[in-house]
Amino acid sequence: MRISVLGSTGSIGTQTLDVARVRGDRVTALAAGSNLDLLEAQVREFRPDVVSVHPARVAEARARLTGVRVTGDVEEIAVQDADVVVGAIPGLAGLAPARAALEAGRALALATKEAMVVASTLVWDAAARGGGRIVPIDSEHTSLYQLLIGEDLADVEELIVTASGGPFRTGPADLSGVTAAEALRHPTWAMGRRITIDSSTLFNKGLEVLEASALYGLPLSRVKVLVHPQSVVHGLVRMRGGNVKAHFSAPDMRLPIVYALGAAPHGMTRPGDVRAAPRLDWPGSDFSLARPLEFFEPDFGRFPCLGLAYRAGERGGVAPAALNAADEIAVEAFLEGRIGYLDIARINEAVLEETPDAPLGWDDLREADTWARARAAELAGAPRAAGVTS
Structure with missing residues (x-):
């Protein structure tokens, strides 16, 4: 498979390249920001045809990166011919290349949360114009999509995304004195600094609620959050008939990345799209299900950022x-x-x-x-x- 990675030096980007290394995918293009040291190592290993860097670093990148074309235009990378474009540039900076990829008819494995949180109608319009396809990479949204395959959304009562609860789920009672070092100690996931803080406030979970609503077309009132400290159930779907489906996997982002890469070219239409994908045994991914599992309602008073996300979405x-x-x-x-x-x-x-x-x-x-x-x-x-x- 040919893939291009937007945001190759970030957390999702580097884990995507972990997957590509094991699967033997052809990496045709990389887009980074200013981390030329890591980008140089990636170019040496994966030998893409073209890379993009921050416009201010183009001259330096061209001097350092031999045998590859260097541009300062990330949208050029987004429209490169590839089976899957991985959109992992955080923030609004990721919107323009995501839009360009979709308008060019590309299959977009989307990790840029802001695309659906702040611009979902615009992004879907871009996909409709160009014939592009979207598959989410985020573990919660990938799990929901897998649970919804074969289901009629009219039969779905609610979608449920899970949250670990972060480092302050049970204490301290007074959060006013919390330090940055304490807030950065996430109990489950290793992530970037901003998303780790957002996970501690549950703001990130609020964004995931907005993203789920935008991806699957359900109103916010039918997208819920459950705190699940063990972080092995990533999403649940409650059907109108009363049944509840749950998706289990190890808390390892490479697992949803594998799924997204396999499913994106076909638009995730059925499980058969990825049934032939090889099993990839990451360290710790073969986890035991023989363990206690806990679920709690979120405390909106303790974590007001979660409620603010709902309020913004309703507006x-x-x-x-x-x-x-x-x-x-x-x-x-x-x-x-x-x-x-x-x-x-x-x-x-x-x-x-x-x-x-x-x-x-x-x-x-x-x-x-x-x-x-x-x-x-x-x-x-x-x-x-x-x-x-x-």
């Missing part, structure tokens, strides 16, 4: 984009020690309340993102500002 328009942008700035401020842990939710709420109602278009999206970042930065830099600190 629609540019509200999810503004909330997502505000959170990125607030998390950065927390990691830098400029605000407290509880200020993340307070800044997010303040920005969401101030976000004007506006229709969703590409220009509106960019304007809302820019405004929300500036407003969140203002709030983060104003100690004891109204609505920001207690």
Whole structure:
């Protein structure tokens, strides 16, 4: 299989290349940002035809990377001829290449959460125009898709995504003194710094709720969250007849990546699309099911960011984009020690309340993102500002 990887030096990108290495996939293109050291190692091993880097690093990359064409245009990488394009560039930076890939009719294995959270209608429009296909990589959404194969959505009562609960599920009772080092100690997953903090506040789970609603067309009221500390059940589907289906797997992102790569060229139409894929025994992936499993309702009072995501989704328009942008700035401020842990939710709420109602278009999206970042930065830099600190 020929694959191109957008965001090759990030967590999902490097794990995708782990999978490609074992499967023997042909990596035709790589898109990175500024991590030229890692990109250089990837180019030496996988020998892609073309790579993209941040425009400011093109000259340096061309001097370092021999035998490969270097561009500063990530959208050029997105439309390269490949069986699957892996979209793993985080944030709004991942939207333009995802749109380009879909408009070019590519099969997109999508890990860029923001695409569906802040711009789902625009992304689906791009897919409709170009004939592109979308398969989610995120473990929860891949599990839901596998559970929904063969089912009529009219028979689905609700979708359920699971959350580990993060490092603060059971304590401390007072989260005001939580440090960045404590919040970064996720009990299950090894992820980037922002997503790890978002997992500790359950904001990331809120984004996954919005993503599930956008991917499968169910209203937010029918997308629920269960806290599941063992992190081996990644999604559940409750049918109208009362049955509940659950998806089990080890907490290893390479497993949903394998599924997405196998399913994307066929649009995930049936299990037979990936039935012939080889079994890949990652360390720890052959986990035992003989263990106690626990499920709890989420505590919206303890984790207000989860409720804010639902509120933004119900408002629609540019509200999810503004909330997502505000959170990125607030998390950065927390990691830098400029605000407290509880200020993340307070800044997010303040920005969401101030976000004007506006229709969703590409220009509106960019304007809302820019405004929300500036407003969140203002709030983060104003100690004891109204609505920001207690």
